[in-house]
Amino acid sequence: MNSLSKKIVVAAMSGGVDSSVAALLLKQQGYEVIGISMKTHESMENEGCSAPSKTCCTVSDIMDARRVCQLLDVPFYAMNYVEAFHDKVVDYFGREYAAGRTPNPCVACNHHLKFDALLKHARQLGAYYLATGHYAQKIRDEQGMYRLLKSRDDHKDQTYFLYGLGQEQLEHTLFPIGHLTKDEVRDIARRAGLKTADKPESQEICFVPNNDYAGFIENHLPQYRGTPGDFVDEEGKVLGAHRGIHAYTVGQRRGLGVATGDRVYVSAILTEKNQVVLSSKESLLMKGFTTVENKWVNRERVADGMEIEVKVRHRVTASPAFLLLETPQKVRVQFKSPEGAVTPGQSAVFYCGDEVLGGGFIEAGYR
Amino acid sequence: MRRVYLDYNATTPVDPRVRDAMIPYLGEEYGNPSSLHWAGARARNDLEQARESIAAILGCESGEIYFTSGGTESSNMAIKGVVCQALKQRQAPVHVVASVVEHQAVLKTLAFLESSGLIRVTWIPVNAEGELDPGEFQSAVKDDTVLISAMFVNNETGNIFPVDAIGKLASERGIAFHTDAVQAVGKLPVNLKRLSVDLLSFSAHKFYGPKGAGVLYKRKGVPIVSLIHGGSQEGERRGGTQNMPGIIGCARALGCVTADLDGETARLEKLRAELEEGVLQQVPGARIRGSRQRRVCNTLNVGFDGVESESLLVALDREGIAVSSGPACASGAVEPSHVLMAMGLSPKQAKGSVRFSLGRGTSQHDIEYVLEKLPDIVKKLRSA
Numbered sequence: 001m002n003s004l005s006k007k008i009v010v011a012a013m014s015g016g017v018d019s020s021v022a023a024l025l026l027k028q029q030g031y032e033v034i035g036i037s038m039k040t041h042e043s044m045e046n047e048g049c050s051a052p053s054k055t056c057c058t059v060s061d062i063m064d065a066r067r068v069c070q071l072l073d074v075p076f077y078a079m080n081y082v083e084a085f086h087d088k089v090v091d092y093f094g095r096e097y098a099a100g101r102t103p104n105p106c107v108a109c110n111h112h113l114k115f116d117a118l119l120k121h122a123r124q125l126g127a128y129y130l131a132t133g134h135y136a137q138k139i140r141d142e143q144g145m146y147r148l149l150k151s152r153d154d155h156k157d158q159t160y161f162l163y164g165l166g167q168e169q170l171e172h173t174l175f176p177i178g179h180l181t182k183d184e185v186r187d188i189a190r191r192a193g194l195k196t197a198d199k200p201e202s203q204e205i206c207f208v209p210n211n212d213y214a215g216f217i218e219n220h221l222p223q224y225r226g227t228p229g230d231f232v233d234e235e236g237k238v239l240g241a242h243r244g245i246h247a248y249t250v251g252q253r254r255g256l257g258v259a260t261g262d263r264v265y266v267s268a269i270l271t272e273k274n275q276v277v278l279s280s281k282e283s284l285l286m287k288g289f290t291t292v293e294n295k296w297v298n299r300e301r302v303a304d305g306m307e308i309e310v311k312v313r314h315r316v317t318a319s320p321a322f323l324l325l326e327t328p329q330k331v332r333v334q335f336k337s338p339e340g341a342v343t344p345g346q347s348a349v350f351y352c353g354d355e356v357l358g359g360g361f362i363e364a365g366y367r
Numbered sequence: 368m369r370r371v372y373l374d375y376n377a378t379t380p381v382d383p384r385v386r387d388a389m390i391p392y393l394g395e396e397y398g399n400p401s402s403l404h405w406a407g408a409r410a411r412n413d414l415e416q417a418r419e420s421i422a423a424i425l426g427c428e429s430g431e432i433y434f435t436s437g438g439t440e441s442s443n444m445a446i447k448g449v450v451c452q453a454l455k456q457r458q459a460p461v462h463v464v465a466s467v468v469e470h471q472a473v474l475k476t477l478a479f480l481e482s483s484g485l486i487r488v489t490w491i492p493v494n495a496e497g498e499l500d501p502g503e504f505q506s507a508v509k510d511d512t513v514l515i516s517a518m519f520v521n522n523e524t525g526n527i528f529p530v531d532a533i534g535k536l537a538s539e540r541g542i543a544f545h546t547d548a549v550q551a552v553g554k555l556p557v558n559l560k561r562l563s564v565d566l567l568s569f570s571a572h573k574f575y576g577p578k579g580a581g582v583l584y585k586r587k588g589v590p591i592v593s594l595i596h597g598g599s600q601e602g603e604r605r606g607g608t609q610n611m612p613g614i615i616g617c618a619r620a621l622g623c624v625t626a627d628l629d630g631e632t633a634r635l636e637k638l639r640a641e642l643e644e645g646v647l648q649q650v651p652g653a654r655i656r657g658s659r660q661r662r663v664c665n666t667l668n669v670g671f672d673g674v675e676s677e678s679l680l681v682a683l684d685r686e687g688i689a690v691s692s693g694p695a696c697a698s699g700a701v702e703p704s705h706v707l708m709a710m711g712l713s714p715k716q717a718k719g720s721v722r723f724s725l726g727r728g729t730s731q732h733d734i735e736y737v738l739e740k741l742p743d744i745v746k747k748l749r750s751a
Contacts (some may be wrong), residue, residue, distance in 0.1 A: 034685075063699035077681050080700035083714075123751040124678050127686065181427035 004088035008032045008058045008175060009129040010122035012114055012244045013069065015075070017059025020196045021185045026131055027072050029176075034125060035069040035076040037062045039107070040085040041207045058206075064196050072195065074268055078123065081113055081304030087114035090207060094246070096216050100269035101345025102249040104161075105205055106314075111164040119172060130176045134163040137178035146170035150299045160314045161350045163359035164295045208337050214247035214256040220271040220320050223330035228273035234267070234283065242276045245269050251284060251341030265341075277360075285343045286367055288321070290361030301359050309351045310335075312342055312362065318351050331362060338367075370687040371733045375573075375726030376522050376550060377667060377691055381616070382575035382727075388543065388619040389577065392612040399608055401598060405477050414609055417618035424625050426560040427584055433601045437581035439472040440567030444583050445545040446476045446516060448591025449566070450486055454515040455592070460484060463517040464507045466491045466499055466528070469621030472568075472692035473516055473547055474705075475590060481654045491517070495738040496658045497524045498708045501532040508536075514543045519567075523706040523722055524657030525666025527555065534563030543589055549573055552664045553624040554632075565589045571613065575727065576620030626725075635725050636664040638734050640725060643667050644739040649744050656720050670712070670720040674748050677701045679721055682744045687738055699725050 009031045010243045026033045039062060069076035074105050089108045096103035114132060122130045135151035135157040135158045146167055165173065177185050188226040189197035208216045217227050233239055240258035241340025242248065247255075252266040258278065267279035289312075296302055304325040309318030310333050319339050333348060342365035349359035379525045383462020391415075398406030400414045415429065424431040435441045446463075450624055453461045465477055467490045480486045489507040493499055493591025519530050528544045537544035545566035551557055559567070566589065571580040584590060585604075624631075631649055646653050652672035671679065676692035680701065692701050707717035723737070 037698070037700075039698050059698045062700075066699070075685070077684075079677055079681070080702065082700075120751060121678055121681075124748045125682060126747070214562040 002028060004123060004124055004128040006123070006128040008034065008127040009131050010034050010118070010127045010274065012118055012130065012132045015064040015134065015195070015196065016131065016202060017189050017199050018177055018185055020194045021188050022131055022133040023068065023072055023074060023209045024188065025176040026174070026191055029072060033072070033074045034127065035065060035074050036118065036121065037065045037078045037249040038076055038081045038113060038241045040081050040113070041090070042082070047365050049251050051207060068194055068196055078163035081117060084113060084117050085109070092219070096345050097213070097217055098102065098224035098226060100245050100271040102343045103345050104347050109348050110161045115165060115169050115173070119169065126257060129152060129172055131176055133177055133179055134162060134175050134176045138173065138175060139207050147300050150354040151178045156182050159356045160311055160347065162350050163347065166197035166295065170297070211298055214243070217246045227274065229276070231256070231278050232275045234279055239278055245271060245274060245276060248276050250343040271321045281282045281340065284340040285334070285338040286365035287338050288332060289342045289348065289365040291333065292329060292346050292363045294358060294360035295333050296358035297356055308357065311349045311351070312339070313346050322329040323350055368687045369736060370710040371736055372728060373723045373725060374691050376722065376724035378572050379577065379726055380728065381574045381577055382620055382623050384623055385576055385616045385620045389612040389616040391430070392615050395531060396611070400611070407408055410611060411460065414614060417614050420618045421582060421621055424621055426558040428587065430602070431584055431587055433563045433583045433585060433604055434609055434610070435583055435605060436579055436701055438547065438568050438570035438590045441480045441581045441583035442472040442547050442596055442723050443476050444565040445568060446473065446479070446514065446592065447594055449514045449545070450480055451592045452590045453726055454485060460486055462487050462489070462509045462512040463493060463514045463516065464489045464512060468493050468519065468706045469516065469518055470522055470547055470549065473518070474510045475598065495711050497521060497526045497656070497706065498658050498661070499528045501529050503534050504533050508540060516544060516547070518555065519546045520544060521706060522550045522665050523704055524668045525662040526618065527661045527663060530564065531562050537565050550663065554665060556628060559584065569622050571617035573666070574620050574624040577616040580610055582584045582616040582617065587593070610733070611686065631727065632664045638729055638731065639652055639665060639667055641733045641738065645734070646741065649663040649738060649742045656710065665725040667723040668720055669699065671717055671745050672719065674719050676719055676721045678748050680725050680742065682748060686740045686744070687706065688740065689723050690721050690723050
């Protein structure tokens with residue numbers, strides 16, 4: 001086994017303000033920092049997309065990361081993860097939509113690329129730590145086990161994407177800005193003269209131009225493109241034609257193109273019948289749901305029947321619920337009061353206060 | 368930290384003799400060679416002298432030397448120039464033959480012309496050692512073939528290709544033959560009197576000259592259209608005031624490198640052999656990529672089983688050792704090598720090779736330093 005140095009940190013640099021400041025703080029703390037940007041996909045600019053870049057990891061973002069590292073006097077490398085990203089993130093994205101589920105590519109990217117492939121590259125460079133610009137915190141408890149905590153800035157908290165981190169990964173991870181607010185981060189960046197200080201947030205899925213998921217699948221992942229079929233109501237009555245199930249997500253209201261008089265939402269996607277079920281808002285309310293492929297930060301912190309708060313998507317407030325460990329593979333989450341838009345394929349993340357317990361992929365909701 | 372530069376196929380440092388020759392053209396020798404007056408006349412004189420000295424070394428006429436901004440422009444000028452010339456006479460797309468292992472300057476130029484519907488391309492494969500068979504060019508030629516393009520020396524493996532044989536069969540059929548000689552000039556004697564070549568591209572910065580200066584040799588009587596329209600410079604084939612410091616530097620660099628060629632070739636061959644043997648002995652799972660028989664003196668391409676070249680490049684850089692692998696993209700990330708893929712290596716293997724390219728500054732100590740560091744680095748990468 002290699003001897004890794006606790007003085008050496010690989011900083012994952014997206015070219016945004018958060019990872020820039022993370023690198024800056026590490027440098028100030030005396031670490032030997034190596035900046036790495038992950039090149040994950042070909043830039044859409046090459047395809048004639050002239051939309052201003054609000055996404056991460058494009059060529060100009062990598063250039064920004066390089067310039068920040070230069071200013072910090074830190075070595076910088078752009079590394080090629082295009083193939084791994086395509087296999088683990090882009091392909092998964094299309095595959096899930098084709099199966100009638102709604103994928104979460106950011107979860108997959110963190111899990112398979114940042115905290116797997118990049119962590120391995122960090123080890124290869126002799127670095128004990130990988131640092132990211134995530135709004136999240138880790139602490140070590142009295143038992144010597146790591147806990148993953150929400151960031152101090154509740155609005156920016158990104159633990160939803162990080163629930164897959166286990167003890168081994170947390171041991172080798174640093175979140176240098178997790179104790180700061182976004183305003184504080186920008187302020188530090190401005191005072192240090194970092195060119196990324198006022199860069200806009202990246203919010204959309206980085207490889208999908210203009211947030212057009214269906215169009216992306218049609219143009220870039222044609223093997224996952226569905227065929228046109230029927231919109232039906234809960235009784236199976238045909239309401240209109242859909243363009244293929246890859247274009248829909250449970251809870252969706254916009255872009256359905258059917259006039260029923262009432263406000264309707266996608267409540268289910270029936271892949272075997274190639275049908276998309278439309279219902280009223282009330283029928284989206286679920287008492288709970290099951291999850292699969294569950295991951296735990298520390299299994300010891302979890303007990304059957306415990307009270308938790310659960311997030312069924314990023315950017316919602318967590319809802320109180322009970323955690324029921326049905327089988328080692330399957331978890332049932334029962335809301336204290338019914339909740340809307342439980343979307344199969346999305347991650348459900350389990351919290352106890354500020355602590356992330358773990359999470360899994362939503363299999364199905366129940367009424 | 369000790370710094371060892373072993374990436375001379377990417378670029379070379381400017382020879383101090385070359386720099387000295389260039390300096391007047393960044394100062395008192397500011398004339399425009401196209402001007403009538405005394406300042407212009409001096410510049411014109413020096414420009415033509417540079418052209419003559421390059422022509423004398425390469426064994427051609429000075430009127431066959433065109434100055435460009437570098438190898439990429441020269442290859443663009445040759446390929447697009449020949450193709451567009453041919454299209455003036457025919458309405459239909461024309462046919463071009465090229466090797467699959469060409470540099471991107473050729474590959475992407477041809478891809479552009481092909482996707483624009485102007486040409487059809489037949490790509491000639493290489494064997495497992497990255498060698499080209501002239502016979503394959505022979506059988507690829509069609510009635511409407513107007514151009515064959517095959518590089519002189521491959522930039523990744525260092526393989527020397529049989530350009531004379533390919534050029535001969537092209538000339539027998541009246542087809543223009545272009546060779547990208549960017550990695551050949553300065554490493555091999557190139558004598559155009561004895562080579563069957565119509566168009567030859569090269570770049571000064573590969574042989575201790577400045578960046579931004581290149582040459583296209585075009586045999587007299589081979590018709591090409593102009594791509595850069597403007598003034599009547601360069602026989603009306605490339606408009607724009609000439610890059611005087613670059614051209615003077617290019618000529619001086621070619622003179623210096625040619626004078627040193629025999630001694631330097633022998634010296635580099637010895638150092639390369641030392642590196643090659645050392646790597647094979649000390650690093651398990653190391654494999655030489657390319658032809659060990661027909662290879663330029665300075666290049667060594669090695670694959671390491673189970674190691675990604677990108678990680679190896681970064682780890683070597685951390686020890687001050689500069690080497691490279693495949694082409695880099697706009698962000699600087701390494702792309703899998705199309706050359707190694709063409710040699711039948713899997714994408715994984717093609718991502719596991721690095722190129723050491725030696726040059727004038729390479730010493731015995733440098734090779735020893737690499738052999739001291741490399742085995743441990745590879746071991747570490749495999750175990751992580």
